Amino acid sequence: MFTSVDDVSARLAETGYLASPAVATTVFLAARLGKPLLVEGPAGVGKTELAKAVAQVAAARLVRLQCYEGVDESRALYEWNHAKQLLRISAGRDESWDETRTDIFSEEFLLPRPLLTAIRGDEPTVLLVDETDKADIEMEGLLLEVLSDFQITVPELGTVTATRRPFVVLTSNAGRELSEALRRRCLFLHIGFPEEELERRIVRLKVPGLGQALTESVVRVVGALRAMDLRKAPSVAETVDWAHTLLALGAGTLDETVVRDTLGVILKHQDDIQKAAAKLDLDAL
Amino acid sequence: MTAVADRITGLAGALRAHGVRIGTGETVDAARAVEALGLADRELLREGLAATLLHGPGQRALFDSVFDLYFPRGVGGPRETPGDREDLRDRLARALAEDDRALMGRLAAEAVDGLGGYGSSPGSDGWSAYQTLDRLRPQTLLARVRADVRGRDGNGAGFTDRLLDDEIRRRIEEFRRLVGAEARRRVAERRGRDEIARRGVRPTADRVDFLFANRDQLAELRRTVAPLARKLATRLAARRRRAARGTVDLRRTLRSSLSTGGVPMRPVLRRRRPVRPELVLLCDVSGSVSGFSDFTMLLVQALHDQFGKVRVFAFVNRLDEVTGLLDHGRADPDGLGARIRAEATLTGWHGSSDYGVALGEFAERYGGAVGPRTTVFVLGDARTNMSDPNLAAVREVARRARRVYWLNPEPHAQWGTGDSAAPAYADLVEMHECRTARQLGALIARLLPV
Ligand SMILES: Nc1ncnc2c1ncn2[C@@H]1O[C@H](COP(=O)(O)OP(=O)(O)OP(=O)(O)O)[C@@H](O)[C@H]1O
Numbered sequence: 001m002f003t004s005v006d007d008v009s010a011r012l013a014e015t016g017y018l019a020s021p022a023v024a025t026t027v028f029l030a031a032r033l034g035k036p037l038l039v040e041g042p043a044g045v046g047k048t049e050l051a052k053a054v055a056q057v058a059a060a061r062l063v064r065l066q067c068y069e070g071v072d073e074s075r076a077l078y079e080w081n082h083a084k085q086l087l088r089i090s091a092g093r094d095e096s097w098d099e100t101r102t103d104i105f106s107e108e109f110l111l112p113r114p115l116l117t118a119i120r121g122d123e124p125t126v127l128l129v130d131e132t133d134k135a136d137i138e139m140e141g142l143l144l145e146v147l148s149d150f151q152i153t154v155p156e157l158g159t160v161t162a163t164r165r166p167f168v169v170l171t172s173n174a175g176r177e178l179s180e181a182l183r184r185r186c187l188f189l190h191i192g193f194p195e196e197e198l199e200r201r202i203v204r205l206k207v208p209g210l211g212q213a214l215t216e217s218v219v220r221v222v223g224a225l226r227a228m229d230l231r232k233a234p235s236v237a238e239t240v241d242w243a244h245t246l247l248a249l250g251a252g253t254l255d256e257t258v259v260r261d262t263l264g265v266i267l268k269h270q271d272d273i274q275k276a277a278a279k280l281d282l283d284a285l
Numbered sequence: 286m287t288a289v290a291d292r293i294t295g296l297a298g299a300l301r302a303h304g305v306r307i308g309t310g311e312t313v314d315a316a317r318a319v320e321a322l323g324l325a326d327r328e329l330l331r332e333g334l335a336a337t338l339l340h341g342p343g344q345r346a347l348f349d350s351v352f353d354l355y356f357p358r359g360v361g362g363p364r365e366t367p368g369d370r371e372d373l374r375d376r377l378a379r380a381l382a383e384d385d386r387a388l389m390g391r392l393a394a395e396a397v398d399g400l401g402g403y404g405s406s407p408g409s410d411g412w413s414a415y416q417t418l419d420r421l422r423p424q425t426l427l428a429r430v431r432a433d434v435r436g437r438d439g440n441g442a443g444f445t446d447r448l449l450d451d452e453i454r455r456r457i458e459e460f461r462r463l464v465g466a467e468a469r470r471r472v473a474e475r476r477g478r479d480e481i482a483r484r485g486v487r488p489t490a491d492r493v494d495f496l497f498a499n500r501d502q503l504a505e506l507r508r509t510v511a512p513l514a515r516k517l518a519t520r521l522a523a524r525r526r527r528a529a530r531g532t533v534d535l536r537r538t539l540r541s542s543l544s545t546g547g548v549p550m551r552p553v554l555r556r557r558r559p560v561r562p563e564l565v566l567l568c569d570v571s572g573s574v575s576g577f578s579d580f581t582m583l584l585v586q587a588l589h590d591q592f593g594k595v596r597v598f599a600f601v602n603r604l605d606e607v608t609g610l611l612d613h614g615r616a617d618p619d620g621l622g623a624r625i626r627a628e629a630t631l632t633g634w635h636g637s638s639d640y641g642v643a644l645g646e647f648a649e650r651y652g653g654a655v656g657p658r659t660t661v662f663v664l665g666d667a668r669t670n671m672s673d674p675n676l677a678a679v680r681e682v683a684r685r686a687r688r689v690y691w692l693n694p695e696p697h698a699q700w701g702t703g704d705s706a707a708p709a710y711a712d713l714v715e716m717h718e719c720r721t722a723r724q725l726g727a728l729i730a731r732l733l734p735v
């Protein structure tokens with residue numbers, strides 16, 4: 001899939017994703033060793049974006065399983081299309097039950113969900129299991145099974161084995177500690193807040209109109225905010241949003257008024273805003 | 286490749302010695318990673334080994350220290366003959382002003398080589414980061430670096446100028462870390478890296494003794510409160526689910542079987558009372574154990590929605606309720622300890638702990654806080670400064686409460702030495718050694734009522 005770590009960086013960059021050396025190395029290894037990649041990190045550092053970018057450079061289809069509390073097998077693996085089955089049953093009144101049964105538990109009535117979809121096709125696939133920590137522990141057991149054998153058994157149809165293993169990315173915000181067993185299956189990548197230089201490049205890429213000096217100031221202020229131990233430190237997503245805002249406002253440089261008026265774009269909690277305003281010596285809000 | 290294989294084995298062994306769980310699967314993957322990445326780029330190698338050997342973020346700082354020993358930047362001292370102290374300071378000031386990490390790394394090596402050696406001839410007995418930093422005094426470069434940066438950026442009129450001092454401090458901090466890593470590497474060359482990797486490397490924060498943790502480590506621990514609380518909340522939820530599945534309610538099973546002609550078709554499970562347990566915390570917040578009690582209070586605060594009611598009391602030799610302070614303290618965990626000590630009445634006419642008086646005051650003034658649904662946690666080292674431990678008060682609390690646990694941050698071997706009344710209290714209530722965040726997490730998961 002990739003020839004070297006540099007190849008990973010270069011090709012991801014073409015899609016608009018700027019990878020740190022850690023990200024590029026781990027993606028390269030995950031492809032090389034054929035292991036799922038577990039990506040953890042705070043919100044908005046580009047975990048989901050990474051999986052999308054990998055799919056794009058690999059010319060693979062992206063199959064996404066979005067996890068949430070209560071997501072279950074019927075959402076993750078497959079489900080029978082009951083409505084259609086009922087129609088079929090009432091349509092074939094004069095067949096024997098055996099005939100009907102064989103028919104309604106066939107491919108035609110199956111609704112494949114992301115895990116099955118990802119395993120079945122022949123084309124290259126990136127399977128993104130997003131926000132794995134939101135799912136219940138039972139879901140983890142299911143993932144573990146699928147990621148061990150890359151096969152899924154549908155009792156009525158038989159076992160489906162992947163002819164081509166998907167490149168698997170699991171993301172987690174550490175909302176719930178994932179089990180040791182699942183972690184052991186995966187290569188581990190923690191994406192934290194980027195180094196200043198990388199973040200400047202991201203801003204330049206996403207908000208090219210902003211100008212050199214202002215880009216630099218934006219990244220420095222965000223860095224200072226992250227050092228403040230706030231309830232929610234600003235992430236890359238907030239940096240980019242802030243840069244967009246400043247561009248829209250036509251701000252030429254940062255000054256107290258501009259920062260004070262736009263702090264709400266970067267910080268989401270009122271007490272964070274107050275704390276930051278005090279530490280940045282902004283006049284009382 | 287065998288030399289490399291040995292390195293990986295050594296690295297994995299050192300990590301295991303620090304409590305990182307690494308199986309053979311991981312070492313095999315690590316070896317494959319090295320094969321795929323090659324040895325040319327040390328930073329890629331670092332990332333590749335971290336990705337294959339680690340499974341969580343908490344172990345990364347430890348990993349980096351150990352990696353620096355097994356895959357060192359170089360061998361021996363720097364090739365450049367080290368300049369004198371003033372020359373080093375000049376060049377360091379420039380590196381700090383430009384935030385040039387690579388140069389800072391090289392200067393750290395030169396500094397340890399030139400200033401850090403001790404013994405009859407330099408370095409004959411070892412290399413010391415402390416001595417290096419003490420002689421070089423990088424922190425005194427702040428003003429110079431500031432002036433340098435300002436001169437470059439045009440006299441510092443802009444808004445971001447106010448960030449500059451903190452930025453420079455963070456760079457100096459980074460340089461200090463580099464010096465520490467370099468001194469460890471040099472020592473390891475002399476004394477064997479396996480030994481240094483096991484003894485000379487800072488453990489992960491959750492394994493540091495509360496009683497010996499320094500300010501940075503305590504701050505690092507505070508940052509683990511939220512993730513630890515989330516982890517404990519899932520464990521508690523699992524225990525609660527298990528408890529809720531409960532036992533068969535025979536009476537209701539038979540009653541419902543009347544509709545099926547008296548055949549008990551479907552067992553009725555006893556439903557659990559929906560009331561949530563109540564928690565009372567009694568915390569010694571005197572200097573000696575404050576790191577421990579502050580951390581525990583924050584953790585319990587973070588878990589508060591797991592309980593019907595949480596009340597927290599702090600004491601030194603007087604006792605006061607601090608539940609409200611803790612609620613308002615969520616936004617500023619670092620300031621919690623200071624605020625409690627400033628705003629609550631915790632001392633009478635002297636400043637040292639007196640468990641007997643404080644526990645007596647609790648039983649007398651706040652006895653009503655404890656009922657049959659309440660679990661009480663006492664946090665402290667049980668060092669009474671030779672005054673009466675007031676066992677009657679503890680007995681009284683234990684009688685009213687559902688359970689009483691005492692968490693003691695001292696090692697078990699020290700209970701009862703000097704002025705410790707731990708054994709006497711341990712006779713009345715269940716006392717557990719709780720020296721590290723890791724131990725605390727395990728105890729809370731096990732002992733908290735659900
Ligand atoms: N390295 C990067 N290169 C380019 N863009 C990035 C990078 N990191 C983050 N971004 C930007 O940040 C935004 C947020 O990223 P994303 O949604 O992937 O975050 P996330 O880590 O999945 O967050 P969450 O945990 O909230 O799902 C992206 O839309 C992208 O614009």
Ligand SMILES: [Mg+2]
Nearest residue numbers: 047048049171
């Ligand atoms: Mg996401």
